[in-house]
Amino acid sequence: MNMKRQLFIAGCFCLAAGSAFAQKSELTKAKSEFEKYQQMANEKTMASVADNSLKAAKEAIDKAAAHDKTKDLPETYAYKAIIEASYAAKDSSGGGQNFTAADAALKKAKETDKDGKNKEVIQNAGLYLAQSKLNEGVKAYDAKDFAKAYSAFDYYRSVLPNDTNAIYYTGLAAINAKMYDKAIPQYQKLLTTNFTKKQQVYGDLSAIYLMQKDTANALKVISEGVQKFPKDADMAKREIEISLQSGKTQELTQKIDAAIQADPNNKTMHFYAGMIKSEQKQFDAAAEHYKKAIEIDPNYAEAYVNMGYVLITPGIDLFNQANKLPQNKAKEYAAQKAKAMAYFEKAKPYLDKAVELNPKSVEALNNLKTYYLAKNDTNNANATQQKIDAAGKAQ
Numbered sequence: 062m063n064m065k066r067q068l069f070i071a072g073c074f075c076l077a078a079g080s081a082f083a084q085k086s087e088l089t090k091a092k093s094e095f096e097k098y099q100q101m102a103n104e105k106t107m108a109s110v111a112d113n114s115l116k117a118a119k120e121a122i123d124k125a126a127a128h129d130k131t132k133d134l135p136e137t138y139a140y141k142a143i144i145e146a147s148y149a150a151k152d153s154s155g156g157g158q159n160f161t162a163a164d165a166a167l168k169k170a171k172e173t174d175k176d177g178k179n180k181e182v183i184q185n186a187g188l189y190l191a192q193s194k195l196n197e198g199v200k201a202y203d204a205k206d207f208a209k210a211y212s213a214f215d216y217y218r219s220v221l222p223n224d225t226n227a228i229y230y231t232g233l234a235a236i237n238a239k240m241y242d243k244a245i246p247q248y249q250k251l252l253t254t255n256f257t258k259k260q261q262v263y264g265d266l267s268a269i270y271l272m273q274k275d276t277a278n279a280l281k282v283i284s285e286g287v288q289k290f291p292k293d294a295d296m297a298k299r300e301i302e303i304s305l306q307s308g309k310t311q312e313l314t315q316k317i318d319a320a321i322q323a324d325p326n327n328k329t330m331h332f333y334a335g336m337i338k339s340e341q342k343q344f345d346a347a348a349e350h351y352k353k354a355i356e357i358d359p360n361y362a363e364a365y366v367n368m369g370y371v372l373i374t375p376g377i378d379l380f381n382q383a384n385k386l387p388q389n390k391a392k393e394y395a396a397q398k399a400k401a402m403a404y405f406e407k408a409k410p411y412l413d414k415a416v417e418l419n420p421k422s423v424e425a426l427n428n429l430k431t432y433y434l435a436k437n438d439t440n441n442a443n444a445t446q447q448k449i450d451a452a453g454k455a456q
Contacts, residue, residue, distance in 0.1 A: 082351070088125040091140050094118035098147070118144050121373035126166075139186065140171035146189035150196070160193055191220035191227075198230060207238035218247075225256040232265075241269050260290050264299060276307035291329055294363040301336050309335065327355040331363055345372040364421070365415035369408050369428045376404025380435055405435050419453040 095118040101111035122141050126133045145163035151161065163186060170183050184328035198213030206222065211234035218227040232247030248266040263286030270279035283300045290296060304313045314337055320330040335350035351368040354361050383397035412432055426449045433442035 075137065087128075087251060088131055088134070088137055088140070091118045091121035091125060091144065092136075094121060095140065095144055095147075096366065105222070105372055115144070119148070123293070133169055133173070133180055135174040138166050138173060139182040142170050143182050143186035143189060146193065147185045149193035150189040152193065152196070160190065163190055170334035175275050177456055183408070184402045187220045191217045193333050194220075195227075195230075198234065201235075202230075202234060205237075208240070210234040211238050211240060211243065213394070215243075223254070225251060228254070229258070229262075235271065236265070241273055250446075260286065260293055260296065263289070264296060267299065267303065271303070276303060279303050280307050280309060297329075297333050298336055305340055310341075315339065326357050328354040328364070331357070333436060334363070335367060339367065339371050344375055347371045353404055360418060362425075365411050366422060366425045366428065369411040369415055370423070371432060372404055372408035372411060375427060376401045376435070377431065379404065387389035401435070405432055408432065416438060420448070423449055423452050424454060 078318040078322065090327050097114040098111050098118060098350070101107035101114065106109070109251075116281035122137070122144050125134075125137050126141050132407050143164060146158045148159035149157075149163055164309060167183065167186050167190065168185070170179060172351045174180065174183060194213040194216040198210045198217060201207075201210035201213060214227065214231040214234050218224070218231045221227045228247050228250050228269045231253065232244045234248065235241070235244035248262055248269065251262045252259065252266070263282055267279040267283040267286070270276070270282065280300070283296060284304055285301050286296050287293070287364070301310075301313065304310045314334075317330050317334050319338070321325060321334065324330070331350045335347040335354065338344070338347035338350060348368060348371050351364045351371065354364040355368065358364070381396050383394050383401060386394045408428075409432060412429045413427070415422065416429055419425055426445055430442050430445040430449065433439075
């Protein structure tokens with residue numbers, strides 16, 4: 062009797078061991094099938110075979126994850142995470158239940174993998190989940206659901222905190238969602254990286270600060286940008302505009318004047334000085350600085366554009382004033398019109414040169430079109446408009 066009982070117990074033990082072994086084999090199968098999937102996943106001709114391997118891997122890992130003997134193994138959690146995450150990464154809408162299952166398994170894998178044996182699998186599972194959220198974010202952004210896009214991109218960024226695209230996408234979505242407090246840290250972070258569009262970041266970040274009526278930080282950021290990219294005329298113009306808004310024009314003027322005194326042949330500083338005078342509607346003074354910049358560099362395209370503008374603008378004002386005169390003021394009208402035309406003719410060589418140096422400059426072409434309209438030259442005005450339209454499409 063005792064012997065039979067012992068045999069019975071031994072038999073039960075053997076059955077239990079066999080069951081555990083069976084579940085271990087499911088874990089092994091899950092690993093093997095997933096490895097096959099990874100080897101074939103990027104080959105279009107093997108796509109259906111790869112999908113079958115992923116399906117087999119999921120069936121096996123689900124069995125291993127359901128059995129008491131294997132469900133709490135770090136390896137089971139790790140492979141459950143990466144297999145479910147692989148499905149999620151293939152789904153552009155966010156992964157749904159696969160993402161939820163992968164995320165939960167990944168957390169458990171990180172908690173239980175004390176010896177780090179599954180470190181690589183865990184890291185790759187995180188990357189698959191990041192890919193899933195990147196896909197979701199792009200789809201949401203295209204649909205103009207910017208809050209959802211921000212949430213998705215922010216998850217993507219949390220997995221890859223130093224990836225400049227992840228940081229940029231997160232910040233961009235936050236701006237569009239009007240979540241400016243969330244956007245600022247991302248743009249600040251980008252300025253510490255080697256991001257290729259850093260010039261744009263300076264402009265965007267200063268704009269964010271302005272939206273929050275923080276002109277001090279807006280000016281600080283754009284001034285730093287000008288120092289980093291001194292040849293960027295748009296950024297320089299932005300610095301001048303913000304300086305005017307914040308009442309800091311005098312300080313900026315003093316800085317530029319000091320730079321010109323130290324280096325009279327610094328064309329960029331003359332260009333900036335001209336911009337300040339232009340913003341202050343001191344067109345004659347602005348013209349002197351642009352003229353000097355052009356003397357230093359006869360091919361300075363931006364200086365020609367601005368020179369044309371400061372010469373033609375007073376002419377436009379005189380032209381408009383003349384048109385407001387009553388009909389009994391014919392003599393005054395003629396005098397005003399003549400003065401206006403003198404400005405237009407003085408501007409014409411600079412307008413032509415600006416377009417010659419940069420035929421796709423919409424600003425230069427618009428200035429030239431203004432000249433033709435003032436001269437009542439409809440044919441050339443229309444031809445210039447066609448060039449403006451073509452340049453706009455090319456940008």
